[in-house]
Amino acid sequence: xxxxxxxxxxxASALVLFMTPGLAFFYGGLVRGKxxxxxxxxxxxxxxxxxxxxxxxxxxLAFGEGGDFIGNFxxxxxxxxxxxxxxxxxxxxxxxxxxxxxxxxxTGAFAERFKFKTYLVFLVAWITFVYAPIAHWVWAADGxxxxxxxxxxxxxxxxxxxxxxxxxxxAYLVGKRRNVDRGVEPHNVPFVVLGAAILWFGWFGFNAxxxxxxxxxxxxxxxxxxxxxxxxxxxxxxLGNIHTGKMSAVGAATGxxxxxxxxxxxxxxxxxxxxxxxxxGAGVLTFxxxxxxHSLGFxxxxxxxxxxGIGGVWGAIATGIFAVGGIGLIDGDAxxxxxxxxxxxxxxxxxxxxxxxxxxxxxxxxxxxxRADDGEEDAxxxxxxxxxxxxxxxxxx
Amino acid sequence: xxKIEAVVRPERVNTVVDALLEAGCGGYHVSNVTGKGxxxxxxxxxxxxxxxxxxxxxxxxxxxxVVGDELKEAVVAAIVDSSKSGEEGQIGDGKIFISPxxxxxxxxxxxxxxxxx
Numbered sequence: 001x002x003x004x005x006x007x008x009x010x011x012a013s014a015l016v017l018f019m020t021p022g023l024a025f026f027y028g029g030l031v032r033g034k035x036x037x038x039x040x041x042x043x044x045x046x047x048x049x050x051x052x053x054x055x056x057x058x059x060x061l062a063f064g065e066g067g068d069f070i071g072n073f074x075x076x077x078x079x080x081x082x083x084x085x086x087x088x089x090x091x092x093x094x095x096x097x098x099x100x101x102x103x104x105x106x107t108g109a110f111a112e113r114f115k116f117k118t119y120l121v122f123l124v125a126w127i128t129f130v131y132a133p134i135a136h137w138v139w140a141a142d143g144x145x146x147x148x149x150x151x152x153x154x155x156x157x158x159x160x161x162x163x164x165x166x167x168x169x170x171a172y173l174v175g176k177r178r179n180v181d182r183g184v185e186p187h188n189v190p191f192v193v194l195g196a197a198i199l200w201f202g203w204f205g206f207n208a209x210x211x212x213x214x215x216x217x218x219x220x221x222x223x224x225x226x227x228x229x230x231x232x233x234x235x236x237x238x239l240g241n242i243h244t245g246k247m248s249a250v251g252a253a254t255g256x257x258x259x260x261x262x263x264x265x266x267x268x269x270x271x272x273x274x275x276x277x278x279x280x281g282a283g284v285l286t287f288x289x290x291x292x293x294h295s296l297g298f299x300x301x302x303x304x305x306x307x308x309g310i311g312g313v314w315g316a317i318a319t320g321i322f323a324v325g326g327i328g329l330i331d332g333d334a335x336x337x338x339x340x341x342x343x344x345x346x347x348x349x350x351x352x353x354x355x356x357x358x359x360x361x362x363x364x365x366x367x368x369x370x371r372a373d374d375g376e377e378d379a380x381x382x383x384x385x386x387x388x389x390x391x392x393x394x395x396x397x
Numbered sequence: 398x399x400k401i402e403a404v405v406r407p408e409r410v411n412t413v414v415d416a417l418l419e420a421g422c423g424g425y426h427v428s429n430v431t432g433k434g435x436x437x438x439x440x441x442x443x444x445x446x447x448x449x450x451x452x453x454x455x456x457x458x459x460x461x462x463v464v465g466d467e468l469k470e471a472v473v474a475a476i477v478d479s480s481k482s483g484e485e486g487q488i489g490d491g492k493i494f495i496s497p498x499x500x501x502x503x504x505x506x507x508x509x510x511x512x513x514x
Binding site for chain 2: 178182378386387388
């Protein structure tokens with residue numbers, strides 16, 4: 001057990017966990033003040049609920065040796081994952097942080113109107129029936145996409161395309177927010193930037209930790225992660241200026257996230273110039289995806305599909321193109337690209353359908369249901385579901 | 398000239414100001430307040446979520462506009478129609494206060510009273 005690896009992997013795991021509260025603030029700043037607690041809570045409780053599910057059965061379902069499509073129950077309650085085999089527990093710990101943030105990403109689609117208690121049930125069901133299987137396909141040694149050679153270094157499919165597509169199902173079923181036709185102004189832009197900065201910081205663990213070692217691959221992943229994020233930010237600044245005459249902070253923050261999403265599958269396989277290409281493509285594609293989403297009138301409130309879905313798809317394709325070492329299209333080898341496209345399509349199909357089914361079922365269970373009623377949505381979810389107000393300045397009573 | 402101050406639900410502000418402009422108001426301003434009327438307060442947690450207390454103060458928005466006397470009924474109707482909750486309304490829909498204004502001055506030009514509205 002290499003102590004350098006262990007030290008780095010523990011640090012990387014903590015970094016990835018920190019991304020979830022970062023996401024909480026990124027999303028929280030984008031919504032209206034009466035819903036910021038609710039939005040933050042969607043991410044924050046994922047840390048609680050998914051951590052417990054992961055230990056109980058999530059890790060086992062994702063990484064047990066159950067065959068091509070799913071794990072098994074060998075590791076229930078983390079049995080068989082002990083200090084005697086420290087690399088196994090380390091891997092399970094690191095992977096847990098990915099399982100936590102993935103469903104939290106989806107919440108951006110239904111922010112400001114989704115019932116909190118239904119969300120708790122959704123978390124458990126989604127990790128079990130959507131996240132664990134897809135993680136198994138791509139990252140477990142006996143998963144069918146892993147065996148096929150899909151190149152997904154840190155989770156472009158498992159995390160981002162998965163969440164982005166689930167977001168489409170969710171936004172479609174939950175419906176548009178009330179009174180948003182004039183557009184919603186973010187209530188706290190500094191939170192959005194703070195959140196994006198925390199995501200950027202934590203993403204170094206997400207990507208540079210995914211080689212599971214403190215080595216040259218990790219260093220390269222670190223550099224390309226930063227470069228792609230930076231390139232995508234610059235692209236969003238420029239495009240924002242071209243289309244609106246101004247460079248918004250929210251645009252810059254969104255560009256950063258888009259670049260980070262796209263470099264996720266590529267971080268172990270592309271070099272610095274490849275990462276600039278990844279960032280460029282991510283910036284351009286997500287910028288216009290967001291505009292298209294607006295013109296469609298589809299209320300994916302916080303652009304999950306446009307940023308994570310489209311960013312993830314581009315990342316998967318770009319990995320197949322720009323991978324170095326003779327395996328990318330730039331070196332004439334199309335195999336990785338083809339395999340990645342298959343992985344993308346499989347993820348999209350499965351996530352869309354199963355998420356849809358889960359939400360449909362939750363909608364009809366008495367006592368659950370997906371959407372806050374009109375009065376609750378107008379009053380704001382913070383006071384309705386959490387009995388709290390984010391900003392109290394009245395000093396009354 | 399009269400000042401019309403409408404205390405309404407915050408989520409109605411956009412529809413009310415649209416209705417005001419349509420009724421002929423030259424402008425308005427909005428402020429967010431907390432207060433209590435017939436609608437009882439809101440229950441909030443204190444002490445790390447362990448205790449509940451009722452705060453009398455509820456968030457509302459006050460929309461203020463100054464118009465000529467002849468617009469009074471049109472503006473009041475516009476506010477009521479755009480801020481009432483449904484056909485019968487609900488407790489908490491708000492109140493409108495009308496008071497006389499003795500003089501108005503436009504800063505840019507120095508125009509007074511009716512020319513300044």
